[in-house]
Amino acid sequence: MATDPLSDILRLTHAESLVTGGFSAGGAWAIRFPAPTTIKFFAIVKGHCWVSIDGEKDAIRFEKGDVGLLAAPRSFIVASDLNQAPVDAMSLFSGAGKSATQIGDGEDLAYIGGHVRLDAASGPLVANALPPWIRIDAATTQATAFRWLLTQLVDERSDVQLGSQLASAHLAQLLFIQILRAHMESAAVMSPGWFRAMSDGRLKPALVLMHGDPARNWHLDELADACAMSRTTFASRFRTAAGVAPLTYLGEWRMRLAQQALRDSTTPVAVIAQSIGYTSESAFSNAFKRMTGHSPRDYRNANRPEDERGIDEADAFEFSSELN
Structure with a gap:
């Protein structure tokens, strides 16, 4: 299979999508959600509602099958009627283990929501590339995939079977990828990146x-x-x-791969340098320090778990060689 740059970046940032809750509603209602600390996504499974995002002049109408994604740390209101005084979402979902609730008779709307976890160090590569919010219309070319995914997610959450937890996680991951694909195919103006x-x-x-x-x-x-x-x-x-420039992009991608290797492995710096195209450790170290402000070894030590910081790189290489 050909190399897939988007998958490369999602793997690098350890992007993990999770469906965390939902609600059904009937009558007149409004809910205020706090500013998320992660990328948040939600979908309208049944009915329609208004979404008002802090900092945006106009509210957005979401219909059945529409999907939204919020990458900016902004609070927002989801409502049948924006003139209603909103209820704090935290009070609705405050019960121990409570991930779903019903407002009124629950007949008018069904909503599911979740978030995307990203690696603390590399996550901004994804988060900073996205606009503050995205709405994917159910009428887009991606609608068929969205409808299938949403149907499966609802089924997995309403009829818990063996493997439902993992199935829901994979479906949520697919939903996030479909959101990114749909946005790429849209006519939306994107910032350079x-x-x-x-x-x-x-x-x-x-x-x-x-x-x-x-x-x-x-x-x-x-x-x-x-x-x-x-x-x-x-x-x-x-x-x-x-x-x-293209070769600057390549250099930056190499450094991100190096950062991951330094954080997640005990591979010697010289080996990492060679694996990303540097003929000498010193050339790599100079380039790495220009980008990050730290030498590779200082970066590795700062990002190691506490119980591993006493392990010298040479010792780690020696130990690895003995195992092999």
Whole structure:
């Protein structure tokens, strides 16, 4: 299977989607949700409602099958009638283990919500690339996939069977990916960054090459040829979309891979350097310090669990060699 840059980034940031609750409602009602500390998503399974997000001038109407995503730490109100005094969501879901509730007769609307966990160190790579909020209309080309996923999520949560917890987690992950795909295919104006670059089909071949073999000494001509563009046109288009030049993007991606390896493994710095295309440890260390402000070893020590900080890298390599 060809390299998939979006999957690369979601894996790097340990993106994990979870459905955490929901409610049904009838009559006149309004609920205020606090500003989320993670990316939040929600879907309207039945009926319709209004969503008013702090900082936005106009409320947004959500219909059955519509999906919303909130990446900014803003509170918001979900309501049948925005003139109603909103009830604090925390009071509705405050019972021990309580993840769902009913307002009124519960006949008019069904809502499910969840959030996306991201790695604390690398998570901003995803969170900062998204707009403050996204609404995916049930009438989009992704609607069929959304309808199926929402139906399955509701079934898994209402009729708990063996494996339901894991099934719900995988369905929520698919829902998040579909939201990202739908937004990429939309006509929405995006800020420069990796998300916008991946949304540009003309640039995809270059991104696939760089993510597929980040250690290779890619030349601008090779990347431009893969996109069937002249060197100048490709460089200009890539910079406009990504906000950086192609080879700068490659260098930054290499450093993110290095950060992950330094945090999550005891692989020697020299080996990490070679794995991402540096011919010497010193060249890698200088590049890493320019980007992060820290040497690779200082970064590793600062990001190690407390009980591992006394383990010297050479000792770790020696121990690994003995195991092999």
